[in-house]
Amino acid sequence: MTATHPADPRPEREPGRDRAQEELGRLVPVLFGHAAFQQLNAGCRLGLFELLDAGGPLPAAKVAEGLGIPHRSAGVLLLGTTALGLTTAGNGVDGAPGETGTEEGNRLYRNGPPVAAAFREGLWPVLRDIVEFQDRVSYLPAADYAESLATGENTGIRHFPGTTRDLYTRLAGVPGLEELFYRCMHSWSALSNPVLVERTDFTGVRRVLDVGGGDAVNALALARAHPSLRITVLDRAGALEVAERNIREAGLADRVTTAAADIFTDPWPGGHDCALFAHQLVIWSPEQNLGLLRKAYEAVGPGGRALVFNAFSDDDGAGPLYAALDNVYFTTLPFRHSTIYRWGECENWLREAGFGEIRRTTGNGWTPHGVVSGRRPAP
Ligand SMILES: C[S@@+](CC[C@H](N)C(=O)[O-])C[C@H]1O[C@@H](n2cnc3c(N)ncnc32)[C@H](O)[C@@H]1O
Structure with missing residues (x-):
């Protein structure tokens, strides 16, 4: 959650400007299209999705261990794949998504719907x-x-x-x-x-x-x-x-x-x-x-x-x-x-x-x- 400092002046609402900001925000997946692909690519090359399919849901520390990468790297990768919906983060065994306030140590990751569908349909190798x-x-x-x-x-x-x-x-x-x-x-x-x-x-x-x-x-x-x-x-x-x-x-x-x-x-x-x-x-x-x-x-x-x-x-x-x-x-x-x-x-x-x-x-x-x-x- 982003904390608002009590001294921050509340921004004036300007509907035209708000709409423009929202429209500009749609550029994010395009502006960073190359980066979006690299999140998927890194997940594939490092074996993230196979790890989560076989052993998920897993906390970030176990992902780092399972992939043999530094803890910090696992955090960066999981942020990328989760924001793109390639993985989901939850706080229970059912891995309910969207628990953004969950303590990092308890947060459990599993494959997101498109990746899970590929495994389910036997299409993952393809x-x-x-x-x-x-x-x-x-x-x-x-x-x-x-x-x-x-x-x-x-x-x-x-x-x-x-x-x-x-x-x-x-x-x-x-x-x-x-x-x-x-x-x-x-x-x-x-x-x-x-x-x-x-x-x-x-x-x-x-x-x-x-x-x-x-x-x-x-x-x-x-x-x-x-x-x-x-x-x-x-x-x-x-x-x-x-x-x-x-x-x-x-x-x-x-x-x-x-x-x-x-x-x-x-x-x-x-x-x-x-x-x-x-x-x-x-x-x-x-x-x-x-x-x-x-x-x-x-x-x-x-x-x-x-x-x-x-x-x-x-x-x-x-x-x-x-x-x-x-x-x-x-x-x-x-x-x-x-x-x-x-x-x-x-x-x-x-x-x-x-x-x-x-x-x-x-x-x-x-x-x-x-x-x-x-x-x-x-x-
Ligand atoms: C995009 S691949 C498609 C292969 C296959 N038809 C498929 O759908 O998976 C195009 C194929 O056309 C072949 N090819 C390209 N130019 C050719 C040529 N002048 N004579 C014969 N084959 C050619 C390539 O070797 C390649 O196997």
């Missing part, structure tokens, strides 16, 4: 990978956002050695980065792909070409969910090493195979009736996306389908917040044209490439992922 991706891939390049906007170039790529213009071809230049990238990309996809795997209609589809399929995360999930589907993962040779290991470990090599190709310049393998673009069209320019969809139109044959799965921004250009903020990564890193496009833009490319029966399937998770599909008219 979320931790995503935090690591933000930490080790996105964070420093994000400081190049203004320059990237000003120049129209993905200038954050300078943080990764190489001379090529896209992030993917630079991954092999840093030891361990390819592995990290595909592990974390796997988690982004695992988090968001229920809309593709569970809510998208694959009736009549026999063979899917997963264009830029990465480590086969979506191909394997589709193969498990749809036992009659066969899937080819098309990607750079570097990515396919990880994909092949995952396919082998999943025991699905009879139905999920790989093909190495540059998706722009090489011919695509034949015999597929569905082309999937998962987290792919967010990388390239509208012209390149139209080119890829025209290539898909030829590849799938009459009656064949194209599916575009990724995050979308709203057609009114006003959100959602997830897409707006994730766009800092897309603007600074993957390629100079990368962005989270609006649903309607994707639907227009499909139409322009010749597809009909264009449909959008929205997800029911907390991310704005969805699927836009189209069908090549049958003769």
Whole structure:
């Protein structure tokens, strides 16, 4: 509690000024956005959330001991995570939140609702990978956002050695980065792909070409969910090493195979009736996306389908917040044209490439992922 000194003159109430102060206060999470992320990141790196999940609620002294960090550091971290709702502080075994007057020694900390939900849903390892991706891939390049906007170039790529213009071809230049990238990309996809795997209609589809399929995360999930589907993962040779290991470990090599190709310049393998673009069209320019969809139109044959799965921004250009903020990564890193496009833009490319029966399937998770599909008219 803040004590008011008896001699303090009581400030005059000025409604206009009070409102302005309240409005300015909304800048706090934005002004300190980098710091908010670092509270989550430190909690992950130091093992705070695992400690509280396994042994909470705990007083600060036990947190310091459990994490092997100075008591003062535990206090700073717990203030940060508690103010952000990542942890809660209470004074009883039920850990009732909001007991701010409780003596420090008695105050007990436990995971806050978003972190507790991730553990409960079995999504904690996925979320931790995503935090690591933000930490080790996105964070420093994000400081190049203004320059990237000003120049129209993905200038954050300078943080990764190489001379090529896209992030993917630079991954092999840093030891361990390819592995990290595909592990974390796997988690982004695992988090968001229920809309593709569970809510998208694959009736009549026999063979899917997963264009830029990465480590086969979506191909394997589709193969498990749809036992009659066969899937080819098309990607750079570097990515396919990880994909092949995952396919082998999943025991699905009879139905999920790989093909190495540059998706722009090489011919695509034949015999597929569905082309999937998962987290792919967010990388390239509208012209390149139209080119890829025209290539898909030829590849799938009459009656064949194209599916575009990724995050979308709203057609009114006003959100959602997830897409707006994730766009800092897309603007600074993957390629100079990368962005989270609006649903309607994707639907227009499909139409322009010749597809009909264009449909959008929205997800029911907390991310704005969805699927836009189209069908090549049958003769
Ligand atoms: C954002 S990742 C998406 C991976 C996977 N589809 C997923 O949803 O998790 C983009 C993928 O496109 C691949 N890629 C980028 N440029 C490519 C190219 N010119 N030819 C083949 N694959 C490419 C990358 O290697 C990477 O695996």
